[in-house]
Amino acid sequence: NLFQICTNIQKKGWKIVRDRQGRIGPYAYLRDQWVSFDDIGMIRHKSEYIKAMGLGGGMIWALDLDDFRNECGCEEYPLLRTINRVLRDYKVADPKCVLGKGQHKPAVPSKPSTVKPTQKPPGWDVEGTSPEAPQPALEACNGNDFLPNTKQPISRLGFYTLQSCPSGLYWNKGHCDWPENTPCHPDSTTTEAPSGSADGGSSVPTVSTSIIDIPSSTQHYPSIEGEYKVVCYFTNWAWYRQGEGKYLPSDIDGSLCTHINYGFAVLDPNSLTIKPHDSWADIDNGKSKGIKVLIAIGGWNDSLGDKYSRLVNNPGARAKFISNVIEFIEQWGFDGLDLDWEYPKCWQVEQQVDCHKGPDSDKQGFASLVQELSQAFKPKGLLLSSAVSPSKAVIDAGYDVPALNRYFDWIAIMTYDFHGHWDKITGHVAPLYYYPEDIYDYFNANFSINYWIEKGADPKKLVMGMPLYGQSFTLADSSNYALNDPSYGPGEAGEFTRAGGFLAFYEICERVKSKSWTVKRDPLGRLGPYAHMGSQWVSYDDIADIRRKSQLVKTLGLGGGMIWALDLDDFRNRCGCGKHPLLKTLNHELRGTATDITMENCT
Structure with missing residues (x-):
């Protein structure tokens, strides 16, 4: 005794x-x-x-x-x-x-x-x-x-x-x-x-x-009220937008994010080291609000070509990269690194990914880079995260899930862009569940998250990605505007975001409010709404969809939610639902914060 x-x-x-x-x-x-x-x-x-x-x-x-x-x-x-x-x-x-x-x-x-x-x-x-x-x-x-x-x-x-x-x-x-x-x-x-x-x-x-x-355990405490992550991406090109579309670091509401990923730095194709894509002069504005700020490297555009594959498959290049990244982080005062290579083994081919394009060694090389980064970061108290694919094919071909789970602090699954204008038919940007009209039963957030868990990921390390934008299409026939109807290609560019096939939530809600676009919703909530007028068609998530996804985060015991991106919510209250209606809904559901967003939906 x-x-x-x-x-x-x-x-x-x-x-x-x-x-x-x-x-x-x-x-x-x-x-x-x-x-x-x-x-x-x-x-x-x-x-x-x-x-x-x-x-x-x-x-x-x-x-x-x-x-x-x-x-x-x-x-x-x-x-x-x-x-x-x-x-x-x-x-x-x-x-x-x-x-x-x-x-x-x-x-x-x-x-x-x-x-x-x-x-x-x-x-x-x-x-x-x-x-x-x-x-x-x-x-x-x-x-x-x-x-x-x-x-x-x-x-x-x-x-x-x-x-x-x-x-x-x-x-x-x-x-x-x-x-x-x-x-x-x-x-x-x-x-x-x-x-x-x-x-x-x-x-x-x-x-x-x-x-x-004793060697570190992989066991973690569960996510409980007040401990969910809300990971927010800040895009450094948003401050070049015109008028009310301009989004600066000073526009960040520090109460709405636990972590900010600052995108993007890029990988120099010659030296295979990190380098800034733009000025980081205003980064202290975020840090002064008490938020953890990570520098994100990669993204869709920077992942083009073979440079990331050359990096991960060369031990010497990995060591040089890690040393350079730590120096970069310390120079600019970041709290860690977010890896956004899209994707190991599955390289880009004409806006699609081809899992036969890259070498098989990408999978182990990426896992080795993550392990070595983690070992270098932990003594310095730096965070290490990643944005990863929701695609079953990419998960199987490109990710050693148990290894990534062991060494990342969290893994954000990009559970969006399941469908887009590249399909040549209309589809929802981010279905929550399978719906009968979908061609594939694994193109939805519920499947992707559970598949990551099945492959060996700790649910509490997984963060569900949520889009604050819509995928837009130009209909082949304006009288055929249902899901899976033919489209010619991307929808017309928004007046602020200026990219075909893409509309910010504040551009969508304004179209619905001011231009009388017609909104269609799934009564079972399996996917978010779509809106259309004439030849233009867009799918997106509204307040109710963010709420449902937040509830799934809690049901599955995940680590939190991630949004792409801060500058795409209605941050200026153009549509009368309050500032940041989607992000505030996410925070209210996961973190119990008070909210002035009382509407069921904003469109």
Whole structure:
């Protein structure tokens, strides 16, 4: 039981070994005796996990095994009280105690040991701490990248939450630790491992602590209310639009995005290094609002040709690219990188993708680049994400899904552009579910997301893409305007976006409001509406469709939603539904934010 374990530690010199990241409880040993157990810190961690998972509560076995008589000098029922503090807002203050703290201080190990999961832990050479060790000067903290404290923000699924250490412990580079092990804590005896051995002449047994470094787990906490990502793409060409179509970084509403992907930087075809496509002078406007801002590289236009394939298939080029990217990110103050190669193995051919065009090695090469980027980014606290294809053919040919899942912080599935003017028949830009008129049963968001999960993606790492624009068509016969009716090609360009086959949501809603376009909707909500007038036809998502997609994000336990793009919503309220009606709907559904958007739809 607990009081027997703590008695062995406090009075009989048993040594303690702890997991650096707190994923398992400690164990203690002396000669041929060994015991694993949960201490206050682990009980608190499990109780926090109960809250994160939304479970019903906790159960203990058993009342008589806790330190119910306070034999160890902490408090009566220290483990059970810890559960109550976390789960039931127990009002009794934390005790001023740590297992093993007293007349004997735990030692700092000379070097953390790294144990592979297939190996048994080797023996540790644990050094003792001399009671007479000098206190460090406060200046010794200069240069450290953290401050010792009982609370510390930590990143979970890309969000920072406040981690509280149990009473008597302090934050120490990724985990709660003894005060004596925390560099620069006022009670610390040394900032370096002290000299001397555990049996260096003292007749009093020394309590010692070792740290083992267990390889990272791939398990993640579920998305819960307030933790969903809302990833927003900002396009640097939007500020060149005329009049009310111009969108500047200063137009970003910082409350509506958790992350912004700033698109795009490009890959230099000769040096295979990242380079800016335009000026980044205004990027601080986004960061000053407290948003995480990533630089996105690639996109449809920059993915043309073989340069990304040459990059990923050359280990030397990958290493050079990674070094260059880190320098670029640090120079411009970004928080990470978003990879938008469209697509490994499946290269572009006349606005379509051909999965026979690229070499098979693209799949492994891309996975290797992602792994190497992740390994270089994590020590620097940089984020790594990607926008990926929703196409079954591309997923099969181009993505090593388990590897990408392991190394990306999140994966945004571009669940849009399922249909467009290239089909020569009308179709919806982003169906949510299969509908009988569709030619393929896998051209919809529901199939794509579930297929990524089936292939090995953690749902909580997946972010559903949602279009704030429509795909437009010119009908072959204006009297035939249903789904799958023939079209000549792209619809007429919008007055602001000026690209054939494409209309921003604010251009669509204005056509419906002011030009009397006719709107058709699926009564079952399997796909968004389409609107038409004369020879012009456009499919898009409205408020109700963004709401339905947000609800699917929650139903499937995904990590959040992604929008393309900020400048395409009705950000100036041209149609009278309020500013950013689609993005505000997404935030209201996923993050519980208040909204002034009361309409069911804006068209």
